[in-house]
Amino acid sequence: MPITPPGSTIGIVGGGQLGRMLSRAASRMGYKTHIYTPEKDSPASHVATATTIGAYQDTNALRAFAQSVDVITFEFENIPAETLEMLDAITVVRPKPSVLFTTRHRLREKEFIRAQAIATAPFASVKSEAELVDAVKKIGTPSVLKTCEMGYDGKGQVVIKAPADAAKAWATLGKTECILEGFIDFSAEASIIVARSTHGEARCYPLVQNIHRDHILYKTIAPAPFINEHQDAAVKIAKTLAEALDVVGLLAVELFVTKDGLLVNELAPRPHNSGHWSMEGAPTAQFEQHIRAICGWALGDTTAHRPCEMINLLGDEWKQWEEYAKNPEAHVHLYGKTESRAGRKMGHVTMVKR
Numbered sequence: 405m406p407i408t409p410p411g412s413t414i415g416i417v418g419g420g421q422l423g424r425m426l427s428r429a430a431s432r433m434g435y436k437t438h439i440y441t442p443e444k445d446s447p448a449s450h451v452a453t454a455t456t457i458g459a460y461q462d463t464n465a466l467r468a469f470a471q472s473v474d475v476i477t478f479e480f481e482n483i484p485a486e487t488l489e490m491l492d493a494i495t496v497v498r499p500k501p502s503v504l505f506t507t508r509h510r511l512r513e514k515e516f517i518r519a520q521a522i523a524t525a526p527f528a529s530v531k532s533e534a535e536l537v538d539a540v541k542k543i544g545t546p547s548v549l550k551t552c553e554m555g556y557d558g559k560g561q562v563v564i565k566a567p568a569d570a571a572k573a574w575a576t577l578g579k580t581e582c583i584l585e586g587f588i589d590f591s592a593e594a595s596i597i598v599a600r601s602t603h604g605e606a607r608c609y610p611l612v613q614n615i616h617r618d619h620i621l622y623k624t625i626a627p628a629p630f631i632n633e634h635q636d637a638a639v640k641i642a643k644t645l646a647e648a649l650d651v652v653g654l655l656a657v658e659l660f661v662t663k664d665g666l667l668v669n670e671l672a673p674r675p676h677n678s679g680h681w682s683m684e685g686a687p688t689a690q691f692e693q694h695i696r697a698i699c700g701w702a703l704g705d706t707t708a709h710r711p712c713e714m715i716n717l718l719g720d721e722w723k724q725w726e727e728y729a730k731n732p733e734a735h736v737h738l739y740g741k742t743e744s745r746a747g748r749k750m751g752h753v754t755m756v757k758r
């Protein structure tokens with residue numbers, strides 16, 4: 405596969421902070437970037453070479469976007485499948501649309517993981533209230549009901565503590581296609597990011613520990629304190645999944661650490677919040693690695709050269725920049741969002757440890 409040469413334009417679908425940080429990495433490597441997003445004044449548009457503001461159904465705008473770029477990638481999951489298929493027919497999309505088809509749908513994703521003989525929480529498909537009642541009998545309680553699509557940061561999921569909660573849970577999630585999962589008694593949450601290039605080379609970052617508040621990532625500790633026990637198993641899982649999906653780009657694998665080993669919770673075929681530490685903590689930041697992978701460069705070194713803690717600045721916490729500004733070990737990243745809502749990711753700060 406030939407290298408996409410610097411001077412080319414990388415199209416990025418989605419205009420959030422991941423698109424912004426991808427654009428910066430691409431620009432440093434000599435690429436131009438073109439963002440496609442429905443959002444006005446998006447974080448990525450502030451740093452990209454060009455932006456198209458358009459709906460994901462606007463075929464004329466999508467066609468013009470695809471014709472103006474040399475390779476296309478995306479920074480979030482909830483892009484309609486037809487949109488990606490249409491773009492891919494004009495200019496190659498990396499990772500390919502079938503990857504997103506699997507990972508954006510929780511049931512397809514878990515079935516795929518299970519088919520690779522990799523452990524997940526026990527799960528069952530739920531398409532009606534009657535199926536939910538059966539699934540609760542099979543999986544037991546406590547369990548977690550999740551919508552198959554459009555769920556993130558704990559949205560679209562509810563815990564079922566007793567069989568009698570089933571009807572209410574089904575109504576709360578809008579009587580839509582769901583997956584019921586056994587509630588895992590984990591000792592920690594973790595993630596590992598693997599990059600896989602157009603040449604099939606794969607390279608993993610160190611395993612990190614993730615601490616959530618209200619289902620939203622609050623802190624990442626890199627490397628994870630339990631890296632020695634679980635890194636080898638995590639690498640095997642990540643490489644197996646990346647290969648089986650035929651991913652080109654990054655694949656983030658979210659994991660539960662249990663007394664019986666690692667279970668996969670979910671996958672994201674893109675840069676991931678739990679990889680932001682790599683911007684200061686590793687020779688190759690995850691954003692550069694994604695660009696390297698999709699443009700056919702050799703993958704960069706992923707070793708953590710210094711331990712880090714990455715803390716998300718959610719909602720009004722972005723105002724803490726003033727305190728962090730006094731700390732030479734704190735690296736503040738703000739995403740240029742003007743409207744701060746509770747739980748919204750406004751920025752992050754990475755503390756590099758000595």
Ligand code: AMP
Pocket residue numbers: 525548555556557558559585586587588589593616619658669670
């Ligand atoms: P998700 O949207 O699937 O990443 O879930 C968000 C968070 O909910 C996870 O990071 C866990 O803290 C919790 N969670 C999700 N699924 C389960 C499960 N099967 N058992 C226990 N906790 C879960």
